[in-house]
Amino acid sequence: MLxxxxxxxxxxxxxxxxDRCNFDCVYCHNEGLGDTRGPMAPGDDEMSTDDVVRFLEVVEEFxxxxxxxxxxEPMLRQDLEEIVERTPDSMETSLTTNGTFLPGRAEALAEAGLDRVNVSQDAMDPEAFRELTKSGAYDDxxxxxxxxxEAGLAPVKLNMVVFEATAGYVPQMVDHVAENEGLQLQLIEYMPELAGRPEWAIDIQRVHDWLAEKADRVERREMHDRKRYFVDGGMVEIVDPVGNEEFCANCHRVRVTHQxxxxxxxxxxxxxxxxGEMTRAEIREAFREVVANRVPYYGEYLVRDENDEWVVNEEYIGA
Structure with a gap:
């Protein structure tokens, strides 16, 4: 392991x-690349099925x-089931989706080896959902x-980005997962450094405090130092990376863009x-290099100045 x-x-x-999507969520940052949603037809720059599988086989070695x-929206890939099926058996496989294509495909994905799924859902109200996603696909x-x-992909995590427009729906979403067996809620702190509009951000500590008062118990998850709150039989987890040095210090992921x-x-x-051409040798070399050059974003790449503001550490400028 590297x-x-x-x-x-x-x-x-x-x-x-x-990077294609059938939604146009107002907070989209497309895995940190910016909201780059383009034509809905597959682009020539998307990794092929074989590229994805070859990458996974190489990193399994590490x-x-x-x-x-x-x-x-990964389910716009018609080869998704094949990719999942060809993923090395040693790996846990999961999927983040807006859920609109799961009817009719969830069972096949489970049979292919998918272990679990996260579904983006920011509100229980169809009109609010339409405003947030620019989509009328709430029922889907x-x-x-x-x-x-039904396909056995439980627990299903509902991803909810918490910001000015959605914060008021948090209590309803917490009640929803408590009332429905097999559901969990993941509250994701809005990240203005990626999505823009800093005025939309709220103090996520308020949500922590509110859940702590309601929770029957609280657990700490080692990954990213996350807190889990158990409320009336439901589980709510907060992902709060903004300004969080402990979160960055516990990051164990490398990301791959669609290109x-x-x-x-x-x-x-x-x-x-x-x-490069994604040969096994090129994948190994790139993976080793990227891991060697990983830097915690908060606390290292960004540091506090004398005014307690986050500034870029000059050590990493141009690195």
Whole structure:
């Protein structure tokens, strides 16, 4: 297993299969690359099925244990089932999706070897959902979650980005997962450094405090130093990376863009590393290099100045 210069083992990879999406969410950052949604037809720059599988087979050599497929909307890839089926058996496989294509495909994905799924759902109200996603597919998402549960992909995590427009729906979402067996809620802190519009951000500590008061118990998850709150039988986890040095110190993932570039940090695009023609030798070389050059974003790449503001550490400018 490869370890970066800060002692962080790389145990997982997150692969964007496409930047295409049938939604147009107002907070989209497309895996840190910016909201680059283009034509809905597959582009020539997307990694092929064989490229994705070859990459996974190579990183398995380095002890990578988990892969999450993302996008864009990864289910726009018609070869998704084949990719999952050909993923090394040693790896846990998961998928982040908006859920609209899960009816009709969830069972096949489960049979192919998918272990679990995250479904983006930012509100229980169809009109609010339409405003946030610019899509009228609320009912499709609900059916998609049901299809995932029926296919045995439980627990299904509902991803909710928490910012000014969605914060008021948090109590309703917490009640929803408590009332529906097999569901969990993942509250994701809005990241203005990626999505822009800093005025939309809220103090995520308020959500922590509210959940702590309601929770029957609280657990700490080692990955990214996350907190899990158990409320009335439901589980709610908060992902709060903004300004969080502990979060970055516990990051064990490398990301792959849909074009086949390695990315050591979600928040950076100055560290993108192409894998050439994606031969096994080129993948190995690029993966080793990216892991060796990984830097915790908060606390190292960004540091506090004398005014307690985050500034770029000059050591990494142009690195």
């Amino acid at each position: 370890t970066d210069g800060f002692g962080r083992e790389v145990t997982g990879v997150r692969i964007s299969l496409t 002890g990578v244990e988990k892969v999450k497929f993302t996008g864009g 998402v609900i059916r998609g979650v049901e299809a995932a549960l 086949g570039h390695l990315k050591g940090c979600l928040n950076r695009n100055d560290d993108l590393r192409p894998m």
